[in-house]
């Protein structure tokens with residue numbers, strides 16, 4: 319059946335064709351021009367109708383499926399999703415929408431419910447409720463309650479070598495709110511551009527754009543952000559993931575760290591350190607400390623419970639340089655009246671009692687075995703891929719041989735009920751780079767890893783044969 323879809327793309331535009339197509343469909347879904355359940359043409363048909371290469375349409379469909387706008391049902395084609403993701407139209411940093419049709423979901427940012435320490439959390443929360451007085455039920459200080467700021471500054475020093483004081487710590491609703499506050503504050507300082515890593519987090523890039531800053535992509539190589547390129551960008555602020563670059567997994571080398579800190583001093587600039595998964599380090603040898611340690615006057619350190627516990631808690635923190643702190647506190651007090659006190663108290667109790675450390679030890683070893691299982695599965699089923707970056711976090715990045723059609727591999731995997739992202743999803747229009755796949759293992763059971771990678775391996779072989 320040759321279904322029709324009325325969309326247009328502009329070949330003369332600087333916006334890549336995949337992004338144009340994606341946005342056009344997304345807008346129609348959001349505006350309810352395209353209704354839930356509506357059937358879309360096959361990728362082959364739409365490519366033909368629009369005079370595009372099929373891989374452009376496949377990539378756009380794949381992205382929209384991953385975001386929950388479309389459903390691909392085996393045997394009956396692609397439809398507008400019947401149940402829209404709750405987050406349609408929101409500015410979430412993350413890609414954590416449930417995949418309706420895939421058996422294995424290798425996207426990052428998916429909560430692993432079985433790892434959440436329910437009993438410990440319940441015990442901490444119960445203790446808080448039994449003891450909380452009037453002050454705990456009133457409006458909290460906007461930057462966070464003293465108990466949590468004290469615990470956090472001690473914990474960050476002990477676990478990540480962050481150099482801070484309770485008075486410099488601000489509790490936020492995850493890194494998302496931290497980034498929004500930073501964006502607002504930077505703009506008040508007359509800074510309107512924020513350098514970001516490429517490849518990088520596409521959700522973050524969109525989020526930054528929405529906050530009014532212009533993101534300036536700067537390349538990353540095997541040592542981390544290329545500081546010479548940052549210098550050329552003219553930016554005065556940069557967002558980096560030095561412990562475990564997102565998505566490549568590269569750790570910023572000591573030399574680059576020095577260069578980056580020197581750049582900030584010379585440029586009178588600011589560095590935002592997104593330490594999203596710094597607690598999960600699996601090599602028993604060297605462990606990167608926070609970049610912030612090198613210059614607490616220039617680096618804003620950001621952490622979150624999204625990986626350590628679950629994203630749904632919406633709890634994060636910033637360690638802010640003294641010079642920036644008063645402005646950020648003012649900006650925050652115009653935005654809301656602080657974070658939920660009971661959650662802050664419960665998290666402080668979890669830290670104080672040592673239960674958080676115990677939990678981290680437990681899940682670290684689970685994630686380590688998942689990472690090992692993933693490396694073994696890649697070796698077995700995708701032997702031509704090369705995992706790069708360090709053994710850390712909840713995802714690995716696999717580079718595929720030059721010329722591999724990433725979109726075809728991703729689409730083939732989806733047909734086999736595996737949802738995985740290609741390297742293209744993390745590039746912003748710079749040099750295409752090597753083809754690759756981001757393999758998130760945080761929410762997969764051990765047994766699912768080999769099955770999922772075997773399906774990806776089969777898709778790779780299929781794509782290679784053309």
Ligand SMILES: Cc1ncc(COP(=O)(O)O)c(C=O)c1O
Pocket residue numbers: 411412426427491492493494495519559564592594621622623624625629633634
């Ligand atoms: C690169 C990166 N930064 C930050 C975060 C955390 O954001 P938030 O604390 O808003 O959940 C994530 C996801 O967990 C991420 O992948």
